[in-house]
Amino acid sequence: MRTAPTPSREETRANATFEALIWSMSRPGRLRDLPERGEAQIIEALIDRECHVFCADPLLMPKVLETGARIAALAGADHVFLGMLTDLDGLKSLSTGSDLYPDGGASVVIRARLGEGSRLRLTGPGIETEECIHIGGVPEGFWSLRRDLIQYPMGFDVFFIDGARVLGLPRSTKVEML
Secondary structure, eight states, X not given: OOOOOOOOHHHHHHHHHHHHHHHXXXXXXXXXXXXXXXXXXXXXXXXXXXXXXXXXXXXXXXXXXXXXXXXXXXXXXXXXXXXXXXXXXXXXXXXXXXXXXXXXXXXXXXXXEXXXXXXXXXXXXXXXXXXXXXXXXXXXXXXXXXXXXXBTTBSOEEEEXXXXXXEEEOTTOEEEEO
């Protein structure tokens, strides 16, 4: 008789985190709960030794190193962990892919205050008509710079993290400040 292996606590958490991240990208503007607070679980769920990672938070670096991922400069990173974003200059260096390989655009994780701050209207794939949300904790000019940097299908995807909540914003989503 064959039995299925029992997943460990870490595997179960990583699977739940991955599901929350994918769900948040497929339904932009809708909050999703993560199993725990913070970015460490995202690193565990998304990063492996084939990834190129930029991490601005020195406290997260040991978790990134555990994965065996390659540490990269911002421009060469597949996954970017910016912590609480304070400077917009780095965003100009993000990988946005190319005409031939638009999937080469970075996935960016930023800490924010979800439900506070600027009121935004989201439209695009995964949104029936529109979603109106509030995101605080990003520097002034973030939304206009994002608009300028994304030339769909090229661009970058963003996960906004607030404790144990995540909001996904794919490059295909149009953001309008209200």
